[in-house]
Amino acid sequence: MNVRAAKKLRPLACAVFVLTIAAGCSPRPNDGSQDDKAAEPASAASGKVTLKMMENLTNPQRTAILKDMIASFEEEHPNIRVDLISPPFDQADETIGTMLAAKVQLDVVEVRDVNIADYVSKDYIEPLDAYAATWHDFATVANIPRSVGMVKDKLYFIANGLYERQLYYRKDWFDQLHLTPPATWQELYETAAKLTDPANNRYGFSFRGAKGGNSVYDTMIRTYNGERMKVDDGAFLVDGTTIYSSPEARQALDLFTRLYQDASPPESLYFGFEEQVNAFTSGQTAILLQDSDVIQTLQAKMKPGVWATAPMPTGPSGKALITVGAAGWGIPVQSSHKDEAWKLIAYLSSPQQNIELGKKYGLVPIHTLAASDPFFMTGPYQPLIEMTNNPATYIYYRLPIGYPSYLGWEKESRTTIQEMLLGRATIEETLAKWDAFWKEQQRLMQ
Template sequence: MKGPRKMLAPMLTVLMAIGLLAGCGSNDDNNSTASGATGNDVKGEKITLRMIESLTSPKRTELIQAMLTKFESENPNIKVDFISPPFDQADNKIRTMLGSSEELDIMEVRDLNVAEFVNNGYVEPLNSYTEKWDDFATVSSVSKSVGTVADKLYFIPNGLYQRQMFYRSDWFEEKGLKPPTTWQELYETGKQLTDPAKNRFGFSFRGAGGSNGTTDAMILAYNGANVNVEDSMFTTDGATVYSTPEAKAAMELYLKIYKETSPPDSINWGFQEQVQAFTSGVTAILLQDPDVIQSLQEKMEEGTWATAPLQTGPTGKALFSAGGAGWGISSKSKHKEEAWKLIAFLSSPEVNTGFSKDFGLIPIHTSATEDEFFKTGPYKTLIDMSNKPDMFVNAKPPFEYPGTGQWGQVAMESGQALLLGQVSLEETLKKWDAFWVDQKAKVKK
């Protein structure tokens, strides 16, 4: 998912076709119905739901607003006050509203901050609602796990994000190159495609917000089978993945990829700059989630770009995880029944699959696997990866650690210092190791 974290993330068929998690049990006496019908509906009283999004963008906001308009037309007794802060201010805006007990019914919760919101008592468990919701049966197990903390579900994703490789097929054809299948090949291929005199570079590097999407992917791939897939910041013997010799080897290659295949100013690039460099013909290889597909289709000529699977490490494995954001109910909402009714509407197979097509996300329902839209074109790569589960391994992200939301900032700041030569690689890895050792200790307490 893009943003401070962009996490990380699985392939379409895995996301939609693997077995569903066991249904979440109710832990209260809530008498909600699948439809969310309440006394307000019966009496004809009109209520207003206050709803705020996090991952704002003009097109996304427009799409969500259209869905809300449809919901309001079908539910004339409910009005939705939709709040769309600027993207870089949205999460802090949500925290401020929740912390000050400002009136709020539905907020967009992210995999990065769900543990934080749960620990602060900001978000309502949805278990008692989903057990009465018929459509919950087709929500994929990965979609459920993204919004779950300690066996309780706190948000329904509005779509899933999973990284894949996008590359300039026209550049590759010019030089007779094939898409790189390993990180080492990515470096070697990137060097062949780099020509600073022509303002051409092999790799669309990202050194600012979200940079840990690359460093984490490389370190996990290099650790390979030694990663604890149920707790992916740690190895099977309990050490952090950053404390291993494999992590050092991965980061040594990471430094070479930046210095020898990437634009120098990409140390300051975030999501927008990274994608813009690719679409404008500055870079040849982009690692991103499927939400960039529409932008590429709009800005690039057909046949000039293509997709390929993720790169593997020395042992032939690539570890990935799904990321997502979605709709949760504020624990202090005065209209929880109506709030759930709206979430159920937005999360229905028809509405969610339509939104996923329009915005470029992976739908949350297993039924979407039968849709030809997701079986062809740039989405096909996700299915190709899912057909090789021994090579492309699904690892659970560290969403349940309270400090997960800060990890992106820590990794970015220390990573930039490393790239600038201000600190050594050993110092950087020790800092990253200490961060996750501390997170583990806090959870144990």
């Protein structure tokens, strides 16, 4: 078998391996005398159903929380058993996509805002509108979590929490130099440069150049474009051109380049989420831009008073363009137990369970009932409330998740930005590629 063929088969092999492990190593009693296929009819005959549930944003802490919630669900629904499959984070997108394409039996799958349009275009997941219409808790689901789970006015997943970005900084370092948290991107660069001391392995900014790194330079470019942004389509300006075609995009990407060159660990060009966060918690870097789910990690690894939070930086216009990301539970079209799958989703998405998940894992809950909870209005969460309550400065926009190729954008931009930062392409060449990418996506949608 040649290398190319082996690479094509690897995702399917990984998917089958994950499913086999999940089915064969269940912690619940099994007489071991028959495999899953043989056990299914007996289960159905006895009125019991086994749901295969697969998470995407796998994290040991969150997985443990989910297992506790699932155990409570099973106590309330003794005829439903849930097998939670937790693929490695870096392989989850590929594994889930392969399993959905192969119609492997799954009943509940974690869908992300970045892949929902792709899943819908390939007919991988069911619309949930009919279920939501009879779900009494849907009345308190806020507008943003509703919108992120929709494509063409149909609902495809119920968000399990919102990922909203803010600035985290080493308060001890800042106090030593009598610095204040940066309010603008320019100030962020200048402050990070002041805090950088390569001889002592100290850097001002916790850079992320691997998977997910586009969240920083895309945010900068959108913020520098300011109110010219088309807020319901984050890849374009109100005049119909892409956000990468403007002079402001050139200015933002130049500052981003200097932020890496002058204030970030050289090896951070290849940092992913864990490396980026570890650099901050270990004392290598001073400023971190991350979603609120990182709060639990910082609290566990850092002493109180060492770090603090602040709102996202603004651009030259005094505005900050910010967005809210989400992932949540959907039902694959091949599920044999859709009604039972919805019961599980409704249970996990109830105000009680969802707010508990938010508190334990650091997500912003999807229900409006959480807005009055002191837990989310004080301490490290306070800047999130501050940004929400100041829409004149902090302008929310929608990621261009409606384009089926949005998931491919992260890979495309990651490759080109690394080439640029390594000196193999200019800023102008990089922006031209990005502009062409989104023009093509726009053409395909017409």
